[in-house]
Amino acid sequence: MEDVKMEQTQVLDMLAINVEADLGNSNLKIFVNNEYVTVPNVFKRVHGAIESYEPDIDKNVMNLLDELYVHITSCAIERDGSFLVGERAMKKGRPKGMNIDYGKKHAEDLPIISVLSVVAAKVIQQIYKEKKTLPKVLSLNVDLITAIPASQHTPDTAKMLSNRFQEKEHVVIVYVGGEKVTVQIEFSRARVTKEGATSLFAMIDGEQDMYKEFQNLYQEKLKGIEVTGEYFTNKKILHVDIGDGTTEYIYTINQKPVLGNCTGERQGIGHALEKACKLLNKKRDTNYNRHQFAQIVLHDNKDQEDAQGFLYETRYEESESIIESVEEKYNEETAGQAEIIAVYGGGSIGLRAEFYNKILKFCDKRNILLFYVPEKYAITMNPLGMNKLRKAMDSK
The missing domain is CATH 3.30.420.40 (ATPase, nucleotide binding domain)
Structure with missing residues (x-):
């Protein structure tokens, strides 16, 4: 019976997800279907596989946002690759954060990597909590509201960030202990306002x-x-x-x-x-x-x-x-x-x-x-x- 249940969760229908993301220079603060999450807004690119030593699937899902390890394929970032994100990146040398003196949020890879990773991980947690099994593949249709600094916000910069999310599908492989979940993400809308305006x-x-x-x-x-x-x-x-x-x-x-x-x-x-x-x-x-x-x-x-x-x-x-x-x-x-x-x-x-x-x-x-x-x-x-x-x- 368990095998049948697991089989039913291999591929789920496309899920509609609402996301509101504050792309903070220190922390990403985000609602995913009304559930609030905050993680350090940093990443570290890694090369080669990272072994997992925790066999307990419940623990791995519960700690997913603290141990976030993903591979992202996306035209919106300069180069596809594997990344440690948030707390896990903080534990490894010098993670990459936003350059507060010269960084431009609409053009940087950090907001894309952070939002994709955290949304994918949070939805995996939500699905696991509901179904008690880990899906192999998820397809998400995301409606995003986000913001960039007023000093950087123009119609052109807002459109640029919106297009980076919307134009192509993004694929995020999330490593859940020794398991992998492939999350395909499309953005039906990506509205970009001025920070503070909402x-x-x-x-x-x-x-x-x-x-x-x-x-x-x-x-x-x-x-x-x-x-x-x-x-x-x-x-x-x-x-x-x-x-x-x-x-x-x-x-x-x-x-x-x-x-x-x-x-x-x-x-x-x-x-x-x-x-x-x-x-x-x-x-x-x-x-x-x-x-x-x-x-x-x-x-x-x-x-x-x-x-x-x-x-x-x-x-x-x-x-x-x-x-x-x-x-x-x-x-x-x-x-x-x-x-x-x-x-x-x-x-x-x-x-x-x-x-x-x-x-x-x-x-x-x-x-x-x-x-x-x-x-x-x-x-x-x-x-x-x-x-x-x-x-x-x-x-x-």
């Missing part, structure tokens, strides 16, 4: 505790109003989405981005990490990259004290740069009309100690309300916004 949808449809700090901060000004997402629906908001490599300055009026007034700068916590990493490498004669340096800062390590000391200084410089840009964008892009400044993104967490008091002082002086999104929600505002946007569009 976050308003997460803001106006958030959990109630998202607004608690804002409510307490402005209790007197709010005069008894209980803040919910609806409070932000008809406001002029300057969004400051602080990422790893870029900070997006998105101006929205009544739930709509003012597209000509949305810009981005090469600013973010990643630049502070990059500068601090160079200082550590110089002192220790090491060759760490930004991603490895971040792990040293977070975890017990012989170089942790030096790393944290260097980062303490470079975070201050980066927060100064961002506050200067906030003032410029407020005056030039909103003509001084923004009523609320909303701050979120992974960098808003890493820079909060240096940035929060500066931005609050800026807002108080100009009679602006500051909505500093809590850490619990700050990182997921973009992919969650895309996910909620899709649901709103599908319900019409």
Whole structure:
């Protein structure tokens, strides 16, 4: 009976998959059929077979995203090949991440490799959970919503990235322990917007505790109003989405981005990490990259004290740069009309100690309300916004 069941799952009908992907410089944050996943946005090209020593199929499927090893055949990347992706790539020397100084997300291979690999792996996990058997072949029809920095977004760059996903089929072989699953992926749609432009949808449809700090901060000004997402629906908001490599300055009026007034700068916590990493490498004669340096800062390590000391200084410089840009964008892009400044993104967490008091002082002086999104929600505002946007569009 088991053999029959396994035979039935060799090749499944084409599956319709909805994906919302935030192509972060540090982490890929992605919804695959409404299931949220985040992995380090890095890969390492490998040559030759990698042996698997874990025979337990349940464990291999459960740990698939942490041990992601794939072969990709795709016209969208410069060269087909085998790759370690995410956490597994982090364990092997110097993985390739996004160049935060010169990288262009629409043209790089990293977003393609990461999205294809993670979508394929996540769907395998979903199928295995449902059927308790591992398919040999999967065919996916993907509807993708993603974004690139406002500073890089033009009709041409958006179309270029969209076409890279849509024009040809991609084949991903995912190694699940000693087994292989071939995943054929077609993209029926690949919509590319500006980073930060969809976050308003997460803001106006958030959990109630998202607004608690804002409510307490402005209790007197709010005069008894209980803040919910609806409070932000008809406001002029300057969004400051602080990422790893870029900070997006998105101006929205009544739930709509003012597209000509949305810009981005090469600013973010990643630049502070990059500068601090160079200082550590110089002192220790090491060759760490930004991603490895971040792990040293977070975890017990012989170089942790030096790393944290260097980062303490470079975070201050980066927060100064961002506050200067906030003032410029407020005056030039909103003509001084923004009523609320909303701050979120992974960098808003890493820079909060240096940035929060500066931005609050800026807002108080100009009679602006500051909505500093809590850490619990700050990182997921973009992919969650895309996910909620899709649901709103599908319900019409």
